[in-house]
Amino acid sequence: MKFLKKCPVFALLLSTGVLFTIIALGGKKTIYAQQEYDPLGAPLLSVMFTGVKDDIYPWQIFTGESTPVMASGAGNSEKDLNENEGESSGEEAVNENVSDEGDMADGNESGETGGDGNGTAASGNGEGQEDAGENPETGDTESVPETDSENSPEGNSEAGSGAEGNPGGESGEDQSGEDREGAGAGAQNAGSIGADALHKASDSLKDAGFERLAPLRESTHEEYINHISADIYGDAGVIRAATYAFETVDESYFDDALFIGDSRFVGLKEYTDLADHADFCCETSLTIYKALEERFSGVGTVPEALENKDYGKIYMMLGINELGRGTTEDFMGKYTEVVDTLRELEPDAKIFIMGIMRVSGKKSGSDAIFNNGNINARNNAIATLADNKHIFYIDVNEVVCDEEGNLEEEYTFDQIHLLGAQNVLVKEFLLGHGVVE
Amino acid sequence: MVSFSSLEFLFRFLPVFLILYFVTPVKYRDIMLLLGSVIFYAVGEPVFILVLIAATLFNYFMGVRMWKLNEGFQLSDWQKKRRRRCMIEAVIVDVALLAVFKGLAVFVSNELLPLGLSFYIFKMISYQVDTLHKEIWDKPKFQHVALYFTMFPQVVSGPIMRYNEGGFGLQRTYSLEQFEDGFKLFVIGLGMKVLLADRLAILWNDLQMIGFQSISTPLAWFGAFGYSLRLYFDFWGYSLMASGIMVMLGFDFIENFNHPYASKSISEFYRRWHVTLGNWFRDYVYIPLGGSRCRKGRLVFNLAVVWLLTGIWHGNGLNYVIWGGVLGLLIILEKLLYGKFLQKVPFLGNVYLLAVIPLTWVIFAITDLKQLGIYFGRLFPFIGGAGIAVNGQDIMKYSRNYSVYFIAGILLCIPAVWEFYEKHKKHPVIVLALVGVFWLSIYFLSCSAGNPFMYLNF
Numbered sequence: 001m002k003f004l005k006k007c008p009v010f011a012l013l014l015s016t017g018v019l020f021t022i023i024a025l026g027g028k029k030t031i032y033a034q035q036e037y038d039p040l041g042a043p044l045l046s047v048m049f050t051g052v053k054d055d056i057y058p059w060q061i062f063t064g065e066s067t068p069v070m071a072s073g074a075g076n077s078e079k080d081l082n083e084n085e086g087e088s089s090g091e092e093a094v095n096e097n098v099s100d101e102g103d104m105a106d107g108n109e110s111g112e113t114g115g116d117g118n119g120t121a122a123s124g125n126g127e128g129q130e131d132a133g134e135n136p137e138t139g140d141t142e143s144v145p146e147t148d149s150e151n152s153p154e155g156n157s158e159a160g161s162g163a164e165g166n167p168g169g170e171s172g173e174d175q176s177g178e179d180r181e182g183a184g185a186g187a188q189n190a191g192s193i194g195a196d197a198l199h200k201a202s203d204s205l206k207d208a209g210f211e212r213l214a215p216l217r218e219s220t221h222e223e224y225i226n227h228i229s230a231d232i233y234g235d236a237g238v239i240r241a242a243t244y245a246f247e248t249v250d251e252s253y254f255d256d257a258l259f260i261g262d263s264r265f266v267g268l269k270e271y272t273d274l275a276d277h278a279d280f281c282c283e284t285s286l287t288i289y290k291a292l293e294e295r296f297s298g299v300g301t302v303p304e305a306l307e308n309k310d311y312g313k314i315y316m317m318l319g320i321n322e323l324g325r326g327t328t329e330d331f332m333g334k335y336t337e338v339v340d341t342l343r344e345l346e347p348d349a350k351i352f353i354m355g356i357m358r359v360s361g362k363k364s365g366s367d368a369i370f371n372n373g374n375i376n377a378r379n380n381a382i383a384t385l386a387d388n389k390h391i392f393y394i395d396v397n398e399v400v401c402d403e404e405g406n407l408e409e410e411y412t413f414d415q416i417h418l419l420g421a422q423n424v425l426v427k428e429f430l431l432g433h434g435v436v437e
Numbered sequence: 438m439v440s441f442s443s444l445e446f447l448f449r450f451l452p453v454f455l456i457l458y459f460v461t462p463v464k465y466r467d468i469m470l471l472l473g474s475v476i477f478y479a480v481g482e483p484v485f486i487l488v489l490i491a492a493t494l495f496n497y498f499m500g501v502r503m504w505k506l507n508e509g510f511q512l513s514d515w516q517k518k519r520r521r522r523c524m525i526e527a528v529i530v531d532v533a534l535l536a537v538f539k540g541l542a543v544f545v546s547n548e549l550l551p552l553g554l555s556f557y558i559f560k561m562i563s564y565q566v567d568t569l570h571k572e573i574w575d576k577p578k579f580q581h582v583a584l585y586f587t588m589f590p591q592v593v594s595g596p597i598m599r600y601n602e603g604g605f606g607l608q609r610t611y612s613l614e615q616f617e618d619g620f621k622l623f624v625i626g627l628g629m630k631v632l633l634a635d636r637l638a639i640l641w642n643d644l645q646m647i648g649f650q651s652i653s654t655p656l657a658w659f660g661a662f663g664y665s666l667r668l669y670f671d672f673w674g675y676s677l678m679a680s681g682i683m684v685m686l687g688f689d690f691i692e693n694f695n696h697p698y699a700s701k702s703i704s705e706f707y708r709r710w711h712v713t714l715g716n717w718f719r720d721y722v723y724i725p726l727g728g729s730r731c732r733k734g735r736l737v738f739n740l741a742v743v744w745l746l747t748g749i750w751h752g753n754g755l756n757y758v759i760w761g762g763v764l765g766l767l768i769i770l771e772k773l774l775y776g777k778f779l780q781k782v783p784f785l786g787n788v789y790l791l792a793v794i795p796l797t798w799v800i801f802a803i804t805d806l807k808q809l810g811i812y813f814g815r816l817f818p819f820i821g822g823a824g825i826a827v828n829g830q831d832i833m834k835y836s837r838n839y840s841v842y843f844i845a846g847i848l849l850c851i852p853a854v855w856e857f858y859e860k861h862k863k864h865p866v867i868v869l870a871l872v873g874v875f876w877l878s879i880y881f882l883s884c885s886a887g888n889p890f891m892y893l894n895f
Binding site for chain 1: 869
């Protein structure tokens with residue numbers, strides 16, 4: 001009591017500190033299971049605070065509810081191996097299956113129709129994963145010729161030109177060796193798909209656009225715990241999307257456009273005159289997880305905005321804040337859901353899903369999370385949603401990156417955002433990537 | 438860990454150290470503090486701690502040499518001369534050490550500058566001069582000298598305490614009240630650093646991110662004021678944390694900031710800003726050069742030397758020299774021309790100070806001279822021409838986002854607010870507010886550090 005009287009601040013801090021530690025201990029296995037902290041450098045109670053930031057509050061220990069932003073990820077990859085077998089990369093599905101849904105279950109089914117070549121590819125992949133990511137793609141690379149042999153030889157040449165059109169496919173210098181191999185293999189696969197699509201596309205296919213691609217493999221546990229965004233799709237989607245012939249448009253094109261994005265789009269809004277034409281649902285630190293719920297000043301939530309006005313184009317660039325959170329699968333799960341919701345809410349709009357803008361080489365080389373390897377992997381995933389009919393994938397990295405595929409250092413101060421004056425590059429890029437029917 | 442506002446320091450080093458310190462018998466607490474300080478420094482600078490140890494030994498032995506020449510009630514001339522030579526030798530070595538490492542930092546790599554070197558070398562020089570002038574009354578023990586140079590609350594960024602202010606060798610008083618007082622200062626300092634300075638730092642970072650050429654003139658001024666507040670609370674907060682720990686450990690409070698923004702002239706500002714550094718330059722450079730009791734030409738020279746050195750001391754870029762030069766020039770002009778006028782007319786001095794000081798901080802902040810030119814062009818568009826892709830509405834957004842920090846910061850710049858705190862610091866509302874400030878700071882620190890995927894938002 002005397003202590004409390006003489007040292008009230010110290011005593012209160014000690015007791016609240018003990019209380020917070022008990023709360024953190026109590027929720028460690030439940031609500032705070034996803035909160036990471038470094039026991040050497042931070043107190044256990046810090047998970048309570050990082051929890052609050054993720055909208056997880058102490059009383060949820062008792063109510064049992066929590067809202068995990070990060071899904072459990074690839075922790076159970078081994079268990080899923082068998083299910084994964086025969087999961088095709090979706091190339092045959094391009095011809096066989098014109099359904100618009102294209103989720104993983106579809107991929108599985110089409111795998112059956114797709115024949116042996118595909119099954120081998122997927123199982124080869126699965127074996128690689130069992131090696132704890134040492135060289136998960138070995139099986140895959142071996143299987144490539146098999147897959148290719150089923151396709152027309154022109155496919156390969158198409159793949160070559162496709163890759164040229166897309167610097168992203170070549171860059172990825174920060175990715176680990178295995179990822180690069182994966183991307184390479186993916187590129188070859190993709191080439192054949194692109195060729196197939198271009199040359200053999202049926203009328204019905206033209207009507208529905210490309211089928212969504214399924215992943216070539218799963219994220220490994222190692223990738224998950226090290227916050228590495230696994231390149232589970234390869235750049236098949238990127239190459240396929242690049243086959244669309246975009247047109248140059250003028251500024252009035254953006255009169256019925258809506259932009260959804262994070263701080264990168266905030267820069268576009270504030271430092272170009274696009275806001276004179278288009279509406280922006282943009283906010284620093286916006287993530288795909290909150291894209292549809294967040295309230296933006298002036299326009300309300302995205303669903304409200306879509307209800308109030310008929311938009312002909314929706315541009316979305318999200319994904320950098322999500323790096324390091326969950327796996328590529330988690331991210332894509334939500335991203336797909338958002339894109340589908342946008343389609344549903346505004347069926348006539350063209351949806352432009354934009355590749356995440358890369359960071360500079362300096363940043364990429366020194367950051368375990370915010371690096372271009374991770375960005376490229378997620379861009380490869382995003383691009384798989386493009387059907388070149390309603391949904392288009394465009395990648396602004398084409399105009400803001402240096403030869404090595406890193407964000408040009410002269411264009412940025414913080415190695416992440418474009419300087420105000422450089423946002424005009426993005427605007428010009430968008431003007432050059434219109435879709436006119 | 439060397440930053441007081443890190444979870445590592447707050448929840449690992451400090452609690453463990455405090456427990457060990459207070460269970461140690463009073464007689465051995467200096468040794469415990471010395472040990473803690475060495476560990477603290479070694480964690481931050483595992484290699485360059487050798488420089489600190491070598492410099493400590495050297496300065497201790499030079500001090501001992503002077504003491505040995507101290508015998509007799511009245512010193513004879515040869516004793517005085519040799520003592521003086523001793524001091525000069527020691528100071529030359531200390532200055533050379535500082536100069537060599539500063540040179541390495543400028544021409545090779547910033548990583549070659551040992552942590553806190555500028556601060557502990559200044560303490561060493563002060564120790565030598567104070568010994569010569571017999572301002573250190575008892576022959577110091579090694580443990581006290583070593584403690585003075587290396588004590589962890591001060592080794593990284595000051596305050597540049599004098600040896601005598603440490604009361605080394607005297608019995609320190611320990612009481613729960615004093616511990617609480619020190620702890621409160623520490624919490625206030627932590628809050629200033631984390632809740633104000635670190636938030637305002639984002640504003641400055643945003644301006645750099647946008648690129649100075651694209652900011653509007655109102656935003657350029659807003660940024661200059663924001664930077665002025667940020668620097669103040671960063672450093673005042675740090676100093677309060679350092680001195681708060683010292684008070685908790687039983688030492689006297691060392692004042693480093695005395696409401697500088699309430700000053701009416703630049704010279705007054707720098708008597709109240711980073712007081713221990715200003716006093717150091719006054720006592721060990723300005724007065725030995727002749728101070729102000731001399732011809733006008735000499736006075737100008739003395740002030741110019743002091744302020745150019747102050748500029749060089751603060752950093753490695755040319756902008757720091759310009760910054761020191763401009764301050765020196767303004768202070769000379771105040772002394773010779775308009776200083777008295779500023780004091781006489783009500784509020785004129787305050788307006789002058791609040792307009793000029795933020796501009797000098799802009800020079801301090803921008804190391805790239807070309808960028809500095811662009812920033813001044815945005816501050817004064819009639820001399821700098823038009824910007825590129827300027828968003829005229831940007832000030833609306835930033836004033837909305839940062840007004841709360843500006844209001845809190847401006848309130849804390851008013852001396853009466855601090856006096857109010859001093860008067861009511863035991864009131865339950867203040868006590869609860871401090872507890873809130875602490876945990877809110879911990880919230881921000883938890884969300885920005887240690888958790889690799891949540892430390893940045895784009």
